[in-house]
Amino acid sequence: MELDKMDENDWKYHGEGNKSLVVSHVQLSRVLRLLKYPAEDSENPPQTAEQAFRQIQNIVDFSSNVMSSLLGEKFIHSGEVVKLPLEFVRQLSIKVQHQRPAWRCDKVMDIYSGCALCLPNLTSPGIHQPTHTPPLCIEIKPKCGFLPSPKHVSKDIKTKVCRFCMHQHYKVANGKWKRRSLYCPLDLFSGNRQRMHFAIRHLIEEPQNNFKIFKGGQCVYSSKEGSDDSLDLNSLLHHLRPYFLYGNNRINSHMTSKALLNDFIQVLVNALLSGGGGGGGGGGGVTDRRGEGRSFCEASLFNKERIRHGSQGLPSDSVLFRILQTQMLDSLDIEGLHPLYRRVEQHLQDFPKERTRLQIDGPYNEAFLEKLQKCSTEDDGSVEFAAAKVHQYRVAMTAKDCSIMVALLPSGEEEDDDEGLSGQRRLRDFRPPAFSYSVSILDLDPKPFDSIPRQLRLDQKIVSCYLRTGALPK
Ligand code: ATP
Ligand code: ZN
Ligand code: MG
Ligand code: MG
Secondary structure (H helix, E strand, O other), X not given: OOHHHOOHHHEEEEEEOOOEEEEEXXXXXXXXXXXXXXXXXXXXXXXXXXXXXXXXXXXXHHHHXXXXXXXXXXXXXXXXXXXXXXXXXXXXXXXXXXXXOHHHOOEEEOOOOOEEEEEEOOOOOOOOOOOOXXXXXXXXXXXXOOOOOOOOOOOHHHHOOOHHHHHHHHHHHOOOOOOOOOOOHHHHOOOOHHHHHHHHHHHHHOOOOOEEEEEOOEEEEOOOOOOOHHHHHHHHHHHHHHHHOOHHHHHHOOOOHHHHHHHHHHHHHHHHHOOOEEOOOOOOOEEOOOOHHHOOOOOOOOOHHHOOOOOOOEEOOOHHHHHHHHHOOOOOHHHHHHHHHHHHHHHHHHOOOXXXXXXXXXXXXXXXXXXXXXXXXXXXXXXXXXXXXXXXXHHHHHHHHOEEEEEEEEOOOOOOOOOOOOOOOOOOOOOOOOEEEEEEEEOOOOOOHHHHHHHHHHHHHHHHHHHHHHOOOO
């Protein structure tokens, strides 16, 4: 990829979130992640090219120096900032415009700075042995997997119903989504296979912006407004089927949709519980979740009685464990944190130059990581303590907002298991097909310091909306 000879025809629209738009290279396993900003400002970029460069460099530093050490290097690809020719960026923005979903078009792509983040394309890993079957990649945005401690919250409901489940009522009430998702993050983070299975089934049923499937780098399953859901599910099954024809099924290719979906979910659960690479099962010690009472959400439709062997907890080398631990750096909840935020804010009003020493807007280096890791448990009334708690909270916010990408590649297609077992395989007595997989975490941007008051207001709105509309008996 030569930066001075960029051609928009080599790139295509790949996807976008709230903050950035992503294009992928048609041949190389690379993506460019470009900033977006509100459409009202389209004539008038909110920041200079240097500021945009700094912002993306901050993202790289935050990811590589802070998040990677908390989440585990093996899951993280931080990428690098690139400076692109402006003409290329303009042409690119015109080219992708018509592929963008209408509901994302309240923001426009940054065409002024020429800055972007260049990353490996995690939906088309090119590292494996050549195979006929393109990789299947599943993206999950899991959101927050625990309930806050009763010590810091003013409303009892927050210790019973998780943030995601309450937020669903708010989003439907405000027209963001037509239907509520019945996914509950606490089920996904439980480490209990049945609960995880249940959670993923609901992600498939109502993906919203929490679930996507890519095949050979192309998005083949995601939430699309106004589309017929049952048709979508059929087309998903059609995409999945070739990956799950094995053993007996490979011969007579009979496999009910239900069995197919079950096998798919089982493979995904295995990958999420594994150490993150290769084809092996989950290794490492199983660490139980602190405070059992804080790991079950009353809004989840999972029947507690169905948990046969209690909560197994998550293996400590699994991606979910690492994300959950990082999320739990939010130990005070937004309500407990806000007074500390105010302490820092007040201090900065009196001593604006302290912003740099306290590393409020970075740099996100080892010193920043040390500040949040060495933070004492007792509040000594200092601004340093308050700033460290704010840093912890912001890191936790990033971990609540990141996505997991699981790349599955069918492996051992040749090694047949029909010695002695040929012909009739015992019904339901099968191993799932062999996949080699790799697990990554993406979207690790630092959340701005001044977003905290907004977080408090949003929290209050979500809780009061839930108390008004959602807390009715199911
Ligand atoms: P959010 O609204 O979740 O904060 P965002 O604006 O920060 O999103 P990302 O989540 O980083 O943006 O990227 C948007 C989408 O682009 C992702 O959901 C994913 O589907 C795709 N994407 C991002 N990075 C990569 C990558 N390295 N490889 C493949 N796809 C990617
Ligand atoms: Zn929940
Ligand atoms: Mg995202
Ligand atoms: Mg993001």
